[in-house]
Amino acid sequence: MTYNVKDYGREWRKKNIEKCREYCKKYYQKYKKQNQERSKLYGLKLRADVINKLGGKCIICGYDKDIRGLCVDHINGGGTQEEIKIGTQGIYHKVLENTEGYQCLCATCNQIKKSENHEF
């Protein structure tokens, strides 16, 4: 019989499940803040990449002063449904692959477009 580290580890975890759970809990608590910060930075960078790929400014009025005032707009609507289906980051990854069907709008122009199209 050959010695397999993977199997040994699996067996050990089965026998010591409470120890493992305790360790995971401690690990999660210890790095919780760090992980949340990293996750937040990742989200902000991803969003910036998407906005930049869409031109970095509102295609209607040209607003480009603050990225927080810009949003990814679904040209033919359906943004809420897609967000429910694949999530915000899912949409961002999709836009990075192919920008077709999306445009960059400022918050004001986006609201006006939604109102005119009766999207809410």
Ligand SMILES: [Zn+2]
């Ligand atoms: Zn605008």
